[in-house]
Amino acid sequence: MSLKRVVITGIGAVSPLGSDSLEMSQGLEASLSAVQYMEGWDTYKGLRCLVAAPAKAKDEHLIPRQSRRSMGSMSIYSVQAAQEALNDSALPTEILKTGRVGCIIGSTMGGAKSINDVYENMASQRDLTQLTSMKFFQCMSHTAALNVSQYLGINGVVMATSAACASGLQAIGTAYDLIRLGSQDVILCGGAEELHPTVTASFDILFATSTKYNDRPQLTPRPFDANRDGLVCGEGAGIIVIESYEHAMARSAKIHAEIIGYQTCASGLHISQSSKEALASSMRGALAAAQINSKDIDYINAHATATLQGDKEEADAIREIFGDKVPVSSLKGYMGHTLGASGGLELIASLFMMRSGRIYPTKNLENVADDCQGIWHVQKPLKRPLNFILKNAFALGGINASIVLKRLSQ
Amino acid sequence: MIKEEVIKRINKVFEKDFEIDLKRLKPDAQIFNDLGLDSLDIVDLVVALQKEFSVTIRDDARVRNIRTLNDIYDFILLLGEERKKENIKE
Missing domain, CATH: 3.40.47.10 (Thiolase/Chalcone synthase)
Structure with a gap:
């Protein structure tokens, strides 16, 4: 059996530098830093890293309430990035419901804020009565993949890779393999994450965060530098459309690159x-x-x-x-x-x-x-x-x- | 509780939690057909009403008979009456 070639035909990004891939590219070109001091984080006892890079998403109300109700911010970023990637690919929407299109999005875990909300209720008050039906959908490890697939009506392979900071690249690699094997023709794939003090805390406890630049956020993180002192957490979603080369050529798609x-x-x-x-x-x-x-x-x-x-x-x-x-x-x-x-x-x-x-x-x-x-x-x-x-x-x-x-x- | 106050507070729940314009909140509006809620929304409506009125209604069989906004107004008012009677007994 010959393996198929796989190409990238669409890109979409919600990042700390902007709400779409163009704004991200402009931010990179202009050498901007999206790192900022996080108001209120100093109220967490023991948290030493007080800087982060929040995402700049579009208004979440552009997504109808009944679709949005199951989404934490990570899923909102993912839906917005996926929609941009889909538009960029110019894929006909009817193909999404053929079973030949998949959605694989990786993240370290489910929505950090929702997980925290649930435990604040459960642990401190032992009270289930305040939990809404949607919390679990926001907490699940595949929350980004399920929300994007539901929102776009994708009914092929839907899954989430979860390997912390390698989750996004593993999602793209897994999607690449599925297309090479001929299991799917097209897959929206990538990674997502949302910022929360508990996320930074998980690295802070390990002495892996930057702590010396809280008063000069834009000077950190400093990869490979003599004065580097750790990472700074950010958030967003980066989603690409990949498809078999034949599929892309048959519809005269614009190709960004081949994997x-x-x-x-x-x-x-x-x-x-x-x-x-x-x-x-x-x-x-x-x-x-x-x-x-x-x-x-x-x-x-x-x-x-x-x-x-x-x-x-x-x-x-x-x-x-x-x-x-x-x-x-x-x-x-x-x-x-x-x-x-x-x-x-x-x-x-x-x-x-x-x-x-x-x-x-x-x-x-x-x-x-x-x-x-x-x-x-x-x-x-x-x-x-x-x-x-x-x-x-x-x-x-x-x-x-x-x-x-x-x-x-x- | 005064009926007008109950209506105002319930309508506020629909406006805030379900993003429904106050103008659409007519007493005879059907919760599913006219206001567009589904079964998962009802779970969240119960949570919101429990919080708003400090009541426990999740396992109350009468919730299943609710069809319109007016049914909710009446149900919450009835709970208020029942609570008042309980307090008098005690």
């Missing part, structure tokens, strides 16, 4: 620490699947969240495979770490770079840390043809994912 390789793997070593060997294995696996060599890659969009340990391991892994021959940048300095959404949002940003031939530098990278040396850090905008891009996403649990994108001339 030619995907790998996901775990370290099996440590629950929170990244492993150079596992990160390298993920990248090597994606290159092998794409049937290209490391020297073919024109740019690496790093995961690099600005944690002390994670950035070092990723730099080590990149150096081992690519040396200092391939430009590398991280986008966390612009939008924070959008966690489950980051795979989708940053892959879309990588498509902008591929289209323009202009690499966004690592924002806030002023002095490369000693432990991140030896790779080609992009510290100012860099023009070059980008025919092959490698996108990484790494997660707690030692879980890694990498995808290779190829530019197609049309």
